[in-house]
Amino acid sequence: MIYKANADVRNKLETMFAPIDSTIILSCLQGHMGTAYVDNLENPTVAQITVGIFVFFAGDANTKEAEEMLYNIPEFTLAIVDSEEWKNRIESIHSGWEKFQRYRFEKNSNHFNRMHLQNVLSSLPTRYELMKVDTHIANEPAFHELSEDFVSVFDSIQDFINRGIGYAILYESKVVCAATSYSIYDEGIEIEIATHPQHRRKGLAKVAASALILDCLERGFYPSWDGANLESAELAKKLGYILKESYDTYFIDGRKSCTI
Structure with a gap:
């Protein structure tokens, strides 16, 4: 089961999402917009952030909750992850996916x-x-x-x-x-x-x-x-x-x- 994260829980996710350099993640973690989900409200080990069509996943990709999160997405999704485990999980669970390159810039x-x-x-x-x-x-x-x-x-x-x-x-x-x-x-x-x-x-x-x-x-x-x-x-x-x-x-x- 996955749970919607409140402000206190979102504060626990900063380290988990730190490897993904995206201000859209900060938009959610700082409480401006979007929604975060976790597997455990006290000690989250896997998490999802959704802001519009952008969806980010972090934590342990090899759990039942990770699979549940991978289905908890908008009809059309741009998914961004930072590990081969998550990429493999996306490709094995979803059939309707295409992979392409986006470009980050120094801030x-x-x-x-x-x-x-x-x-x-x-x-x-x-x-x-x-x-x-x-x-x-x-x-x-x-x-x-x-x-x-x-x-x-x-x-x-x-x-x-x-x-x-x-x-x-x-x-x-x-x-x-x-x-x-x-x-x-x-x-x-x-x-x-x-x-x-x-x-x-x-x-x-x-x-x-x-x-x-x-x-x-x-x-x-x-x-x-x-x-x-x-x-x-x-x-x-x-x-x-x-x-x-x-x-x-x-x-x-x-x-x-x-x-x-």
């Missing part, structure tokens, strides 16, 4: 050149407008069509307005690009960014991300970037991020998975 605010980021803002093409995401933009259908994950981890749009940060680029009053806080943690945010296909290759993502990064630095927050693909990783480098490593990520289609 150091000193890597950013603020003058460079300010110069990027001035490169916005004509007829485009950069705006901070407010309640009006956050309710626009075009904003959500770009990415369901701009605000999905927050309790509501108003919760995002209260606790999150975002910048959007509009073309003829329609949102065509945006960069927002996918998640938040004590020291900063995790960035989510997307551009409409018809408006790509114009530097819009670079402009929106620069605005978001500068806002975070002004607030004393760290704008964490975790690249979903090589294109995202290359954009991050242009903004000042320094690549740390690539790592395995599992996309799990729960509809294709076996049953216990």
